[in-house]
Amino acid sequence: MRREVTLRDVAELAGVSSRTVSNVVNGYANVTDHTRERVQRAVEQLGYRPNVLARNLAQGRSGQIAVVVPYLDTPYFSELLQSVIRAARVRGYNVLIDQTDGDPEHERAFIAHGSRRLLFDGVIFSPLGLDQQALTDRDPTLPLVILGERSSDGSFDHIGIDDVAASREATEHLLALGRQRVAAIGDQPYATGEAAQRRTQGFREAHAARGLTPHEELIISTPRFNRPDGARAMAHLLDLPEPPDAVFCYSDLVALGAIRTIVSRGLRVPEDVAVIGYDDIEDGRFSNPTVTTISPDKEMIATTAVERLLLRIGSATPPDGLEVRAPHRLIIRESTTGRVSQQ
Amino acid sequence: MRREVTLRDVAELAGVSSRTVSNVVNGYANVTDHTRERVQRAVEQLGYRPNVLARNLAQGRSGQIAVVVPYLDTPYFSELLQSVIRAARVRGYNVLIDQTDGDPEHERAFIAHGSRRLLFDGVIFSPLGLDQQALTDRDPTLPLVILGERSSDGSFDHIGIDDVAASREATEHLLALGRQRVAAIGDQPYATGEAAQRRTQGFREAHAARGLTPHEELIISTPRFNRPDGARAMAHLLDLPEPPDAVFCYSDLVALGAIRTIVSRGLRVPEDVAVIGYDDIEDGRFSNPTVTTISPDKEMIATTAVERLLLRIGSATPPDGLEVRAPHRLIIRESTTGRVSQQ
DNA sequence: CTACGCTTTTGCAGCGCTGCAAAGCAAAGC
DNA sequence: GCTTTGCTTTGCAGCGCTGCAAAAGCGTAG
Structure with missing residues (x-):
């Protein structure tokens, strides 16, 4: 050679x-x-x-950004990543991917004053259980954009949809269908479950708006937002003396797991139990039945995240932390209204 | 600062x-x-x-490997990637991800004597439409491991399952159920469709072993292996004067798309049409019905790929190209045998 | 007491590029 | 003809680390 x-x-x-x-x-x-x-x-x-390596050293930058997600095989994240990679490439940046497996320790380590610094010029972070402490302890020189989860304290940008409003809409959709006992799957009533709690809040607000009180025993918490958790939670709900006739799931995966349980017990969706999800992943557009869902504008989230991050990387004085609300919309499919309104 | x-x-x-x-x-x-x-x-x-950058320059290596896949949001790839990232991290390597969108030009550029060289020490490549020319033109100093698709010419390692055997088993499973008209969705009768063709070959061999001849009009080709393509192909099949009573799909996504079409026409799976997929992605374990599939040992594929690549990176004289056959097995679920054999 | 072999430490060059500031140079102005 | 101006080109240092080979230290043998 x-x-x-x-x-x-x-x-x-x-x-x-x-x-x-x-x-x-x-x-x-x-x-x-x-x-x-x-x-x-x-x-x-x-x-x-x-020689990229030499250029990097001389310039003191790496031309790479890191994207940190909890799980790569969660469709929501992989769909998002796809868009992030495209957006970054257009701007001459490579993307380094890390998955934290939802481990708070790992998440913390990643943004802490860290060893891998310099390997990337900035981080787009989709945390799962990041507490305030981790943010406070973080390397202040590391340009950071956070997706979903928690709102900005001014030192980084935060991009996400309005979870409370979206959840309210989702729940309202179920109530408008005349459902009497609406359940919620995905609450996380502990410090790191902020995003989940906002969804529960929307769930409650929708009830309140109609002068109703949610059935507390129908609010089920799950450690993750995946199919097995959804399936398990739904089984629990169906075993109740008075099972629900509708479920608001905090992710499409949870919804798919729930539907699986419902159907495998010989019940029908939506006739016996209406189900609504969250995220609008491709799976929900081809499942049986197709899944009504809250669809966040992923493309915009990805593009904005990259743009803001590069802006941060490029500027000597970091811009003020921006709070970006990406749009979302309710997409009605079979799992709530049946075959008729097939789209 | x-x-x-x-x-x-x-x-x-x-x-x-x-x-x-x-x-x-x-x-x-x-x-x-x-x-x-x-x-x-x-x-x-x-x-x-x-300072990682300085170390990299001095050592002339980057401590990064690139993984190139056609589509990140395809569950098969994201599940595989997840394992690759874990395996690489354990060995002190970071993973740079690139998606080619199946663009042959992009695929070629990536392994060609290239500008981004030095940014990564080796590449794990899962090509979609890589032709022989691209492999011949490639940078010969770039350590390379190829997954799936095409077999090794001795200058790189290739890891994949035995597609022909797996496809034979899948088809045989359908024939053993007594199905008379078995279709296949996913053939790609052109130069870059090697993997698809091996599956078609297995499909034919299974028929031949029983003294049968496949119905040529039931072999449908699709540009990609995703849900929409599966749905479309299935619609075409159902519109035939003599529709099939079973379908071998070349990926689980194709199978899910096909099932969607079948069900939306008021037909039942597997009673009217039995469906078998390929890849064993999580979606198929929670769909309605759950999908019978060929399950490749992804964990082994990922681990072996990383190990072989690092071996190549580490050795002055590149080892001979290895042809690794990862194990696979047939997992029977509802889409072929109905609710009974639920696992 | 010197010589020898081994371990530990050091100095230097250089990875290949870019930032900086100075030098060169041609055209324009006085 | 000589200075000024503004564009081009250059030289050098240095990014922070590691490879290499030489130097230093040190215990042991002769």
Whole structure:
């Protein structure tokens, strides 16, 4: 394996200084056409490729951003990631991915004054159980954008939909269908369950708006938002003396798990139990029945996250923490209104 | 933002040379306990963190591997990626992810003598439409492990399951149920569709083993292996004068799309049409009905891929290209045998 | 007491690039 | 003709680390 071609090699061949070659390669202004051509010819002739590592060191930046998610195989995250990667690539950034498996310790470590710093210029973070302490302890020089979960304290940007409003709409949809006993699956009544709690709040508000009181025994908490948890929670609900006739699930995966349980007991969705999800993942558009859901604008979330992060990375004085509300909408499918309103 | 602490700073405080500090930090042998302690104390006192960028440059390696997949939001890939990231992290490597969107040009560019080289020490590649030419043109110094698709030419490792055998088993399962008209969805009768063609081959072999001839009009090709394609192909099949009574789908997503179409036409799975998938993604374990499938050992594929790649990265003389056959098994669920054999 | 071999520590160069500031140079102005 | 101006090009230092080989230290043998 022969030595790689360096700037100096090109400079020699073109009869200019290596600095000039650098200028040409980076498209800096103030290079005469004549020089530029000579250099470009030499570059091609030698097949020169800039050494990214050296450039990174000299510039003190890596050209990479890290995206940290709890679970990669959760469709919501992988769909989001897909958009983030595209948005980053367009802007010349590579994406380093890390999954925390929802481990708070791991999450904390990632943004703490850390060893891996410099490997990435900024972080887009979708935390699961991040407490305030972790944010306070974090490396203050690390540009950060947080998705979902918790709101900004001013030192980073936060992007998410209005969980309370969305949850209110979802619940209202079920109540409007005349359902009497509406359950909720996904509450997390502990410090790190902020996002879940906002959904529960919306659930309560929707009831209150109609002068109703939610049935407390129908609010089920789950450690995660996945299919098995949804299936398990639904089984519990169906075993109650008075089972629900509708369920608001805090994610589409939970909804799919719940539907699975309902159907496997010989009951029908939505006739016996109406189900609504959250996230609008592709699975819910092709399941039986298809899943009514809250659809956040993922594309916008991803694009905005990348843009804001690069803005932070690029500016010497970090901009004020922005609180971005991405739009969402209710998408009605079979799991609440049956085959008729198939879309 | 003050300057970062460097090796030299630590060296000064500890009263040793910076090279010794480096030795301590990297855990090299031959450092006396006394010196090590002094240095470690200084490291802690100053909060020293090695600069990854500088290390990379000096060592000429990046400590990163790239994983290239066609689509990140395809559950099969995201489940695989999850395992790859874990395996890589354990070995001290970070994972850079790129998705090609199945674009052959992009795939080619990635392994070609390329600009982004040096950003990663090796590549785990799951191509979709990679032709022989791209492999021939590739940067020969880039350690490479390929998953799925195409077999090794000796210059890289290839890891995948035995597609022909697996497809034979899947088809045989349908035939053994007494189905008369078994369809196949997912063929790709063109140069870059090698993997799909191997599945079609297994499909044919299973028929042949029983002295049957496949109904050619029931072999449907699709550009991708996703839900919409499965749904579309199934619609076409059901519109035939003599629709099939069973379908072998080349991915679980295709199967889920197909099931969706079948059910939405008021037909039943498996009573009217039995469906079998491929990949064993989580979706298929919670769908209605649950999906019978070919389950590749993803964990083993991921771990082996990382191990082989690091072996390649670490050795001066690249090892011979290995052809690894990961195990697979048929998992029978409701979509072929109905509720009874629920697992 | 010197020589030798082994372990530990050091110094230096250099990875390949970019920031900075100075030098060169041609055209314009006096 | 000489200075000024503004654009191009250059040289050098240095990003922070590690590879290499030489130097220093040190215990043991002769």
